[in-house]
Amino acid sequence: MSGTLAELESIAGPGEIMEVSMGPHHPSTHGVFRMDVRLEGEKVVRLKPVFGYLHRNHEKIAEHGAYLSAIPYTDRLDYLCSMTNNWGYVLAVEKLAGIAVPERAEYIRVIAAELTRFQNHAGLVGFLLQDMGASGTPLMYAFREREKILDLFESLSGARMMCNYMRFGGLRVDCTTGWLDEVRQLTARLPRFVDEFENLLRGNEILMARTQGTGVLSHELAINAGVTGPMLRASGVNYDIRKVDKYGIYDRFDFRVPLGDHGDVYDRYMMRILEMRETLKILEQALRGIPEGPIIDPKVRLRGLRPKAGEAYGRIESPKGELGFFLISDGSTNPYRYRVRPPSMINLTILEDMCLGQNVADVVITLGSVDIVLGEVDR
Amino acid sequence: MLGEGIIQGLFETARNFFGSYVEKDRLTTVQYPEERHQLPEASRNFPFLLYDGPDPDAGLRCVSCQICEKECPPRCIHIEKSKDKKPDFVGKQQFYPAVFNIDVSVCMSCQICVEVCPFDAIRMDKVFELSTSDRFGGLLWDKHELSKSNEYYRQIHPMEAAECDERRAKELAEAQAKAAAAAAKAAQAAPTSPAAAPAATNGSGNGASAPAKSGAAHSAPETKVAQ
Amino acid sequence: MSPLPTPEDFKAQIEAGVPGSVVTVIPNGSPSAQHSLLVDNDHARAVALFLRDHPDLRLDYCSLVTGVDWLDSETTEKVKVKKLVDGPDGSQQETEVEETRKTKRPGYLEAVYHLFSMDKKHGPVILRLRAANRTDQTNIPSLTPVWRSAEFQEREAFDLYGIVFDGHPDLRRILMWDGFVDFPMRKDYVPPADDPLAEVHP
């Protein structure tokens, strides 16, 4: 064995490029996402996301239906967070038709949306660790808590996942005092879960080694690429629509927006953990301040709503990022143009940038940290 | 130091392992076929049609107005209006559905049909054990498979049913008052006693006269509310 | 959140900042009052850069990009009809006049961009770009070089509406498969009748 290292390498050659398609059936693409990956050894030299495997024509169907009948379809956009999807859509319709919302409804909306945020983040962290190979334990714990929140959703709206709960001008049904008590009890118990979760993994060396410095996203690129939500804030950009637009009644609550400095997977993971804690703060305040009163504007026509011709863009801070609905009305009972701004999909724009030069295993956790739901990506 | 976080994590799983033997909060499994999680009142799965009284055909509340068919987002409801009419619970002559099919293989359980129904005729059921290997026979439900009694409704959604019964009782009372007033006006010639009617018939007779039938239909809700 | 200039000021500001550009204000009749700016295709990218880099505006964040298909016999926004009227007779009350205009108006494809500023925390500013028609001249300049976030959304508009974005780095179908030829989000798209149960199924 004589010769220098360079000679050795020239003997061995750089290795051929292997084209692998990860997905659409792959355990960690969170559904039917696909990445066309070019690998040199295990290093990623090219990555093209391919989607549309769950393109079920949400927009087309909504353009053919009445304004009301689009609400249950929004449940199925980001199927982990039906409440926030509902809110985003009804907010857009409220803007389009100029509908006011009673105060009690606003409070319940906040409670529902923050519970959704909590269970989404808990689930995401679980899935992310699942992608890291943690044989299901964190996911199990996350789902254990998620089930409790889903029980609340079920007793409020009748369904575990597809709540179909909000209406333009308010809500479908009122919550009972008993329900609010249950939320209060749960809110008091959830910090323990977050603590345990952090104990389980926050200081774990393997987790830190795998996530820190992986999938780094600079804040200039994050802004230019329209990345939103916890992912954007992990890159250090202070932009939370709850603070910027103060939609609903978010200006009444005292909460903080966590910001990351590195923009790597660890920061994104921690953003979720920290946001869970902030969410609990909002929940406590909302539960304290909830007034009595009607839950829906009695003047609003749910059936056969005909907004004046025009357009409106309403957006909310969904757990995944900026969820917007763009509606064009032509004065008829169904929207002329119905468009969803899917945060999951737009957050994927820079997936390749984050993954180039990294390992296959990093691709998986980088994708996991983006937090996509294919129902929303493909619509 | 290297290894510290790992040990902390191991401790946490151990805690859950032992906790699962002693703490209910840590062993959340509901062993489904034997144990069941109590479904909340609001829980919904698929729609059913409500009927009053013992006879699903006669007591069916649906008047075949087809609002639900039109509003159903996935359009899984198929209604054909009857040619003839039958009286509803207040005695008004109404159409009834000759065909009322719901394709539960399409239904998205959104409850919009329930929301838009002005006649309290369609409600959401809680039954979910519906797996079948018969794709078409098992999942296309006709009027008879859909019809469930008001008693059943009271069982699965007690609060909602009570509210609904109260509302209908009020409507009926108003209608009766109106009818009584009209009757009083008309009865100068031939006086009758409407109060006797409910006790007499039981609502299954097809040839019964309109006021008699209305009485039969409303008798069920009223007695149940009293219980 | 710093206030944004009114649409008319915007128009003036842009036209001053980007010489030769033609900006039309398109008012929005709904209570949302989100008016939009129609920009001519030749200067679209310059206008976009101007909006992004202007120190007072800093519209660094392009949130939403979407295509809209306006059919030939479109019956909607009065404002659009009015724009095409372009004559001395602009009385909006006379609906009969508009009816006649409508039949003349050819359809077109439109791309709508919603811009916000993460820096200044304001928005939205709505840009509209229009293709000449719906059939053979469906080109619009791509704004992906300005805002990376438009990349997938423009691809989607290409996929579903057939708007060709000139200068897009990777314009392929995104949601449908490559061999697909139709543009399914267009208003006149008819899906293939391939279901034997379609008629009998309720």
Next chain:
Amino acid sequence: MADDLKELKIELSKNGIFTTTLEELYNWGRKNSVWPLTFGLACCAIEMIATTMARFDLARFGAEVFRPSPRQADLIIVSGTVTKKMAPQVVRLYNQMPEPKYVIAMGACAISGGPFRDGYNVLRGIDRYIPVDVHIPGCPPRPEALIHAFMTLQKKIDEQHLSGSDRPRHLHADQPSEFPVPEFGAHGLEPAQNMDVFLAENGNPLKVIQ
């Protein structure tokens, strides 16, 4: 029950006790070790995941071994909307599974296209391309409903015979074990449905509906 006994007797006389015991063992083994493919499509997949989680614990049935490779899986739970773009992949995955294999169509979309069936990219039910053993309606079905479907499948497996003409498809040498994968066409999938599979599994649905 009496019918079962009678059948059992006939079976015994025909094949001898050996086959019957073997059949029992075979069915017992198959039904208690159904390993699903890690395969989720849409909303229902979340409920499918929830089924395997602590609250419902599909593992009690020995079915928590979700295998990521179709080669090692017995069951494909089509959980969610099958789009036209995805359908060939689903069929291919099914084809690549070893016999005996089972299919559960979970949720409205998988059965019929569900609420999205009017979409231009949505397949109106996976039974157009592959034979489905159990359908679960619901949008999405509750986790308990999936467990119920799972038990229905177990019952179905238990009732299958090792010999005789009514034995299941995978025991017939001349019946197919893979089905044609549809291709992407210019306007939709080609063919739009595989009538052979569809009619074989569902009888003639047109008759049922009318």
Next chain:
Amino acid sequence: MNLAATAGFTADQVFVALKHWLVLHTPGPFQTLVGILLTIIPIIVVFPALFAVTVLLERKGLGRMQNRYGPNRVGPFGILQPIADAVKSLTKEDIVPRSADHVVHYLAPLVLVGAAFLAYAVLPIGRNMVAVNLDAGVLFFFAIGAGTELAVFMAGWSSRNKYSLLGAMRAIAQMISYEIPLILSSIAVVMMSGTLSTTAIVDRQAHYTATLAHWNVFTPWGLAGFILFMIAATAETNRSPFDLPEGESEIIAGYFIEYSGFKFALFFLAEYLEMFAVSGLGITLFLGGWSSPFSFLAWIPSWIWFFVKLLALIVAFIWVRGTLPRLRMDQLMNFAWKFMLPMSLIVIFAAGLWRFLPATIAGSGALGTVVRWLVCALVIVGPYVTLARALEGGRRIEKRTYRFAE
């Protein structure tokens, strides 16, 4: 067999005596054959049975860690679950990809199972209970261990699947990298025992000073060596957190992605057999093999001690699997070459030091022990801290604090 031996007959030797009795009662020409059969059949029966138990234990144990029951419906408490799985696997169709190398594809699981079983030949599972008392037992074990690497690579390569190739490449890289720390940390034991024979190594540990046994793990170098050995063993057997070759979330099922039916079950089996074998070696080398830790517990039969220790290690494996996420390939390799390898060399050094340090200082045995302990521990901890720092190295890995915007 004299009277004294019969009098000393204990439960400990029940199997040995039984075998002797059986051999003695077979006709002369067959004695060798029967002797061999009686040696190998228990191995082939007991360890697969242990596999079934372990799989069930793992599924139920993981379940409990995850707040659920785990399999409990097939038979009482689900104990028939492994049998159902076996029946199912037997009757599954066997698919071999068209483009695969059929011969190698077929051979791979057999080679793997063969290699895994062979390793048991030199494991003393009780006093006088070893299949083959080789003088180079430890060396034999490692030589056989290489067979499993070969088999895994055969499986991954022959499948001609991209994921399985990645899995095979990972497997081979990982296994060769961790083989060195595995061997080096055992060398420390060999040094101190002065023999390569597994039985002799256990014998050296099976005596007591003041009730405490002389297990190697009770010395600083032994403890460090044991930890290194178990980490390397985890990697060798592809257990979490080193399960990269089959890393489900990345490369789907890794090298056995294309295996179905019972061939897949064989992979599964072999993986567990390997785990038992390497744990068994760990027990032999560091945990005193079949000996009891305290002299007053020596009445418990030796083979029970072996299996109790084995079970304890299996539980540890399951526990770790239930908790930790997986490493990444480069971190895994870094860990092997930049931490495990230097550390195992340090352990060898520390073992040498242990021997050359005087056992008694100023006539005091206790003081001598303390000094030896301190010096050895220092020699190990110092490099540990340095290497751990270096491993975190360029990328500072730390818990971070975050800022908040109001």
Next chain:
Amino acid sequence: MSNPEHPWLTVVALLIGAVAFGFTPLALAWLWAKFFSPQKPGAEKNATYECGLESKGDAWIQFGASYYLYAIVFLVFDVEAVFLLPFAVAFTGLTLGACIAMLVFLLLLVEGLVWACQKGVLTWA
């Protein structure tokens, strides 16, 4: 259960037994397939699995160089281990001087490791 007379015969027997253990169920499965559940190979079924897509390109390619470099380093240390074993066996009887000689040998190899490490051979790509 030791069988000192025929150690290698026992090993061979164990090998045969182990292969038989692996082979028997495979044979049983084959028999099962033959009598009851026929094998049904097919173009799709026996194609290479790749996430549900048709596999493009060959998996048998020349792989990255870094893997081979590891193998070479491995070889060095494996040989080292082989050298160490006789030393280890004899260790209890060795003098301090002999041990120091061995230490020097070890250090040489460690130096090699450090060199390789600094050259970046041990950096996984």
